[in-house]
Amino acid sequence: MLEIQGVSLETEGDNKVTILKNINLKFFDKKIYVVTGPNGGGKSSLAKIVMGIYNPTSGKILLDEQDITNMTITERSRLGIGYAFQNPPRFKGIKVKDLLKMAASHNPEKFNICDLLYNVGLCAQDYLERDVDASLSGGEMKRIEIATVLARNLKIAVFDEPEAGIDLWSFQKLAETFKNIHLKYDTTIVIISHQERIMQLADEIILMSNGMISAQSERDVILAGILKNENCLCSTNCEKGVGQNAECVG
Amino acid sequence: MLNALDKLMLEKVADLHELPQGAFNIRKNGVGVQRNTTANIDIITKKDKSGIDVIVKPYTKGESVHIPVIVTEEDIHDVVYNTFEIGEYSDVEIIAGCGIHNCGTHTSQHDGVHNFFVRKGAKLKYVEKHYGQGDGQGQRILNPTTIIEAEEGSVVELELIQIKGVDRTKRDTEIRLMANAKLVVTERLLTYQDQEAKSNITVELIGADSSAQIISRSVAQDNSKQEFYFDLVGRNKGRGHIQCDAIIMHNAQVHSTPKISAYHSEAQLIHEAAIGRIESEQLIKLMSMGFSEKEAEDTILSGFLK
Numbered sequence: 001m002l003e004i005q006g007v008s009l010e011t012e013g014d015n016k017v018t019i020l021k022n023i024n025l026k027f028f029d030k031k032i033y034v035v036t037g038p039n040g041g042g043k044s045s046l047a048k049i050v051m052g053i054y055n056p057t058s059g060k061i062l063l064d065e066q067d068i069t070n071m072t073i074t075e076r077s078r079l080g081i082g083y084a085f086q087n088p089p090r091f092k093g094i095k096v097k098d099l100l101k102m103a104a105s106h107n108p109e110k111f112n113i114c115d116l117l118y119n120v121g122l123c124a125q126d127y128l129e130r131d132v133d134a135s136l137s138g139g140e141m142k143r144i145e146i147a148t149v150l151a152r153n154l155k156i157a158v159f160d161e162p163e164a165g166i167d168l169w170s171f172q173k174l175a176e177t178f179k180n181i182h183l184k185y186d187t188t189i190v191i192i193s194h195q196e197r198i199m200q201l202a203d204e205i206i207l208m209s210n211g212m213i214s215a216q217s218e219r220d221v222i223l224a225g226i227l228k229n230e231n232c233l234c235s236t237n238c239e240k241g242v243g244q245n246a247e248c249v250g
Numbered sequence: 251m252l253n254a255l256d257k258l259m260l261e262k263v264a265d266l267h268e269l270p271q272g273a274f275n276i277r278k279n280g281v282g283v284q285r286n287t288t289a290n291i292d293i294i295t296k297k298d299k300s301g302i303d304v305i306v307k308p309y310t311k312g313e314s315v316h317i318p319v320i321v322t323e324e325d326i327h328d329v330v331y332n333t334f335e336i337g338e339y340s341d342v343e344i345i346a347g348c349g350i351h352n353c354g355t356h357t358s359q360h361d362g363v364h365n366f367f368v369r370k371g372a373k374l375k376y377v378e379k380h381y382g383q384g385d386g387q388g389q390r391i392l393n394p395t396t397i398i399e400a401e402e403g404s405v406v407e408l409e410l411i412q413i414k415g416v417d418r419t420k421r422d423t424e425i426r427l428m429a430n431a432k433l434v435v436t437e438r439l440l441t442y443q444d445q446e447a448k449s450n451i452t453v454e455l456i457g458a459d460s461s462a463q464i465i466s467r468s469v470a471q472d473n474s475k476q477e478f479y480f481d482l483v484g485r486n487k488g489r490g491h492i493q494c495d496a497i498i499m500h501n502a503q504v505h506s507t508p509k510i511s512a513y514h515s516e517a518q519l520i521h522e523a524a525i526g527r528i529e530s531e532q533l534i535k536l537m538s539m540g541f542s543e544k545e546a547e548d549t550i551l552s553g554f555l556k
Contacts, residue, residue, distance in 0.1 A: 053534055073537040083538045089531035092467070092495065094553035102549065106540040148539065 007059030080155030088145035121170030263347030301331035308337035324354025382415030429457030441474035470502035484517025
């Protein structure tokens with residue numbers, strides 16, 4: 001289980017801005033979580049806190065009761081945490097197949113690179129020898145990024161807006177892929193997303209706005225609340241809460 | 251006879267684990283030590299100055315020529331003039347390269363002046379690797395000059411690589427392309443410590459529908475200094491593209507001077523240049539895949555220079 005205890009995040013410098021405010025969350029094993037909410041609400045920052053890209057100003061992060069708050073990205077990765085970028089970086093001179101092999105280098109399970117690419121809607125024949133550089137479109141980069149996370153046998157996989165830039169056909173494939181890796185590897189999946197179809201995959205949905213958890217509950221409860229009151233994603237209008245079991249603290 | 255050090259140097263600069271098949275000429279410490287020719291490729295020692303003439307017969311296909319140079323002693327200044335006649339409609343690969351092992355206190359230097367005549371319809375791939383090693387204080391200096399005349403319909407591919415260990419280099423490359431000739435130049439360069447590297451590449455699109463693509467990638471580390479000067483000249487209808495990327499680290503310096511000049515209304519010339527450090531997102535990505543920061547950095551640099 002990944003537990004986030006009282007985590008806050010502020011920018012550095014004189015004019016401090018609070019990005020995350022006293023976040024408390026538990027991500028139980030083998031579940032799919034979708035974190036959603038308005039832009040600027042702190043979703044991506046939360047994902048980066050989990051991976052160790054950002055260090056919290058206060059609070060703790062525990063993985064299976066082990067305090068990983070001060071661990072580096074590499075150390076967290078080796079404990080089984082993975083992260084797919086919203087805007088994946090490009091690598092001049094590194095081929096798609098090499099990046100995927102590198103991603104899988106710590107995975108004892110044998111896998112097929114072509115299958116990985118197929119799972120994210122790419123034809124392996126067309127991509128294996130291509131460089132991970134500016135010749136690839138944003139959508140192609142996004143799918144390869146997701147494939148690098150799929151290549152690893154992870155305890156927790158965090159995907160930051162995986163659907164962005166992905167066409168409809170691949171989107172369907174992607175949704176199936178998330179289901180499959182969850183079933184096959186027992187991976188806990190945390191997806192930052194605005195898409196209802198992605199939310200449909202979730203066991204639980206977490207609503208974030210203004211750096212706080214607005215609500216957290218089972219998928220159907222949260223989705224019903226969202227459908228009733230779309231403005232609930234905006235914290236200033238979120239007075240009635242979303243659903244009977246959801247606590248709306250915005 | 252080649253000793254263990256010679257063989258190591260040959261492996262570094264020409265990927266040779268044993269004597270190559272086909273035509274070759276191995277030069278060591280300023281003199282030719284071994285040579286082989288074939289029915290289609292002749293190698294002749296120049297009479298007026300130091301160097302060789304490599305003559306590839308027209309229509310020769312799929313053969314290669316290895317012409318590595320190794321310098322294993324200090325206080326040597328070897329200058330060589332090589333001329334290459336690549337016959338019409340031939341298709342060959344030439345693997346050059348120079349390795350210097352200097353354990354002394356005096357400079358070891360090799361200057362190679364290579365003139366290529368790539369005849370009509372011929373295809374040439376020319377690979378030149380430079381490498382230096384040795385723990386002495388003596389400098390290792392390599393100054394290649396490459397001049398290429400590419401005739402109508404010919405295709406020329408150049409790979410110019412400085413692997414490591416070269417204290418100073420000045421590369422001058424001049425290429426003239428005739429009608430429908432095609433050129434691809436790939437330059438890879440790594441400098442570190444106090445090394446200095448200068449590279450001047452001039453390409454003239456003289457014939458109609460000629461094309462040139464120049465891709466330069468370099469990494470400058472420590473206190474090293476790199477200077478690049480690219481001059482792409484469109485004298486006829488044709489296309490040229492220069493892409494120059496450098497990764498700068500520590501206290502290094504990189505200077506890149508692009509120049510594109512058109513003398514024809516249908517000349518299309520592009521220059522792209524970028525100098526920057528390794529992006530933090532690149533490091534984070536690889537670290538999130540289990541690499542240490544050092545491993546991530548090495549992986550990014552080796553991929554960039556591959």
